[in-house]
Amino acid sequence: MDALLDFARGPLFRFSFAILVLGLLRILILDIWGIIEALRKTDDKKIPWKLVSIRTLEWFVPVRKVFSNRPIYSSLSILFHVGLLLVPIFLYAHISLWKGTVGFGWPALPKLWADILTLLAIGTALALFTGRIISKTSSFLSRKQDYLWPLILVIPFLTGFICANAGVSPVLYRICMLTHILSAEIIFVLIPFTKIAHCIIMPLSQLVATIAWKFPPETDEAVCTTLNKKGAPV
Secondary structure, three states: OHHHHHHHHOHHHHHHHHHHHHHHHHHHHHHHHHHHHHHHHOOOOOOOHHHHHHHHHHHHOOHHHHOOOOHHHHHHHHHHHHHHHHHHHHOHHHHHHHHHHHOOOOOOOOHHHHHHHHHHHHHHHHHHHHHHHHOHHHHHHOOHHHHHHHHHHHHHHHHHHHHHHOOOOHHHHHHHHHHHHHHHHHHHHHHHHOHHHHHHHHHHHHHHHHHHOOOOOOHHHHHHHHOOOOOOOO
């Protein structure tokens, strides 16, 4: 078991993290290339940077929109993302592991706050999963991965909380720690190939949407050709 833990903490972690970084970098490069190509083809190359910046900030901090549409779901989603992002990055044990690997770290969350945010992430993830099942609208719009992701993301939080707080036997501790590490590494590998990749796509979404409305000159003809309506009276 110890050898398997060392392998999971070492080579397997570096491999899964490399897939995560390279996969997200590929998505980012393709998005930026698409933006450049769209700008190259359009005559109107002016971009309202102020408007794009404001809308992007509103996406990062969607406080104004929380109570306008599905307030309960939106509130749960925001709280879930707060725990989901802060705990893995600012947990003391994770920072120590990172510092031991690359030689530098950053300030950590107090343990009490880390525990609260961990429980918050677990509770809101289960609430979001339950809401998707109960709500007819959410069920209609949801795909299989929309149900699986909250449950998958709960595993490293739950096992990590048990390892940090529960007085379990050494054997059970090792099993929970191995599950914690392996589940996190599976998430790393899945992120670039699933909807969770929106973490790298969404910051560019407002810019992409703005440029998408700057149709190139040949757009009308291309659409008519695709619809087999070329030459038809308007």
